[in-house]
Amino acid sequence: MEKTVDTHKNTSSNQTLHPNQNDCHWYEEIIDDDIKWSFALNSVLHQGTSEYQDIALLDTKRFGKVLVIDGKMQSAERDEFIYHECLIHPALLFHPNPETVFIMGGGEGSAAREILKHKTIEKVVMCDIDQEVVDFCKRFLTINTEAFCDKKLELVIKDAKVELEKREEKFDIIVGDLADPVEGGPCYQLYTKSFYQNIVKPKLSPNGIFVTQAGPAGIFTHKEVFTSIYNTLKQVFKYVKAYTAHVPSFADTWGWVMASDQEFEFEVKEMDRKIEERVKGELLYLDASSFLSASTLNKTISLALEKETEVYSENNAKFIHGQGVAYRHT
Template sequence: MGEAPAPEVLYVNGSSKVVPETQQNHVNNVNVSDTWYEEVIDDDLKWSFKLNSVLYKAISEYQDIALLDTKRFGKALVLDGKMQSAEADEFIYHECLIHPPLLSHPNPKTVFIMGGGEGSAAREALKHKSMDKVVMCDIDKEVVDFCRKYLIANKEAFANKKLDLVINCAKAELEKRNEKYDVIVGDLADPLEDGPCYQLYTKDFYEKVVKPKLTKNGIFVTQAGPAGIFSHKEVFTSIHNTVKQVFKYVVAYSTHVPSFADSWGWVMASDQPILIDAVEMNKRIETRIDGKLLYLDGVWFHSATIMNKTVSKSLQNETHVYTKDNARFIPGHGIL
């Protein structure tokens, strides 16, 4: 018997997908049934997804982009080699990002979403009956365009008349607008050393751009990266501590997201008290939201704000504050 052919390695977004059998590989819209996508979690750890196909891949002005059709998690959006969301479980991330601040606010009518190009954050915000306007500001038109084309679950959100879709840098857009918002959302890519977003996690940005654009009872929330027992010190504790320097009331919370292969963290903040009890949160879910939530309820949310001993201690002891010249980054790559 002859030797088996060496596996072919196909690179997408700087990560390799290994095809163990000799076969013709196609990139767009064609089955590649033995192809795997690898995401680098850390220098000595990778997370692999078996694929049905690669629906789209490109390099935009700002980042590597891939839309993958994975066997386990359905369609998955990957930016700069990092999973942003997957069809099967994106509702976990987006319900956790959007509904806690909107339910904690007494009467949210306006929301500004920084990033969120796939439309899922806007979709969740538009479920609130009180909503008058949702601004979604993403810097990358190419990401927005292909998400509008491929992500069927968000077609209604993109077509909603209450959605104001803007292609621009979120910082520049907030600075030039005169209006203030009840909730400002950071649905940004993770802070990568050569990626486009890390400066939007700094104290200066929160203090001089975000906070002045909030209404009196306004609430800010941001995704804050991995929050697992081994990963929470990468950026989660630092983002939390940075937000604490700017806002009077700050709440960190986390939950496991299967397609991220880790627990994920969010930080919510305001100059007004923002926590409501579980019973009241459930009442607001019933009266304020069109449709049903799949993941979040009052009891769960309050449990999500309670960290295990290790993470809790790290949050309490963190001293690092994000600045433009003193940032922390998660493992990964960008193209800038």
């Protein structure tokens, strides 16, 4: 039986759960100082603070089950396939024969689920820092039960930076399925040039591809972290490709960036052929035409990427609006 907890409680400085005058409970996320995003709830399935993050799992009327970390929407049951198909499949399809993948983060299991659809995959290492996130996602997000039980999946609960650095083997694909960088959050160092250069790149096999979620990429939000992540990867890899898609539950266009020392060659018919040959089951969002559209950026975003000069570093980090647990405890 699903447990509903007190929704009057504020779980973090970035979100509020409260009833309106009709006794319908609502989730409210502060996107920025001058904008909020809210939607109606059926119940709160889980609410608490782990060692690393504020966590909430909400059952919403519009988007189904929703995972919220440090006050930021991470994934919604109804449209998470858009985010995860965009994060995973382009990199695996551009690689000639992806067999091994390392996921940084990915605690809900959706990234692993999409990777395991590829017939060539032999091993997936999913490394998430937060046992509590993984445990309640296993319990409530039943769509990923099969992925969590797959023998090809190796689940590691540890800091992804530490785990990746100590690994002796190399990977065909490394995925950054991380929470957005917020002050006091556990993830911002995994967006830095030193991390990409000293840890990620040396752990990629020949033809290896790194792909990361890169935050909001809308007309008004792309300068938060998207353009600096793109520019940072350009300092480390020969070829970098940015692409975006609208994710309704995020109330914004979202961005991803792929990077490799091998060129990303793209032909519509070839990508569709690879999807048909390599992927088990039917993708709900991504095909060659939609990827072509996603990687064709509007003038504002294209110019911003071209002109960006900031490089993401420990001493020059950019953050999404909000604060993590560590920030609020200082």
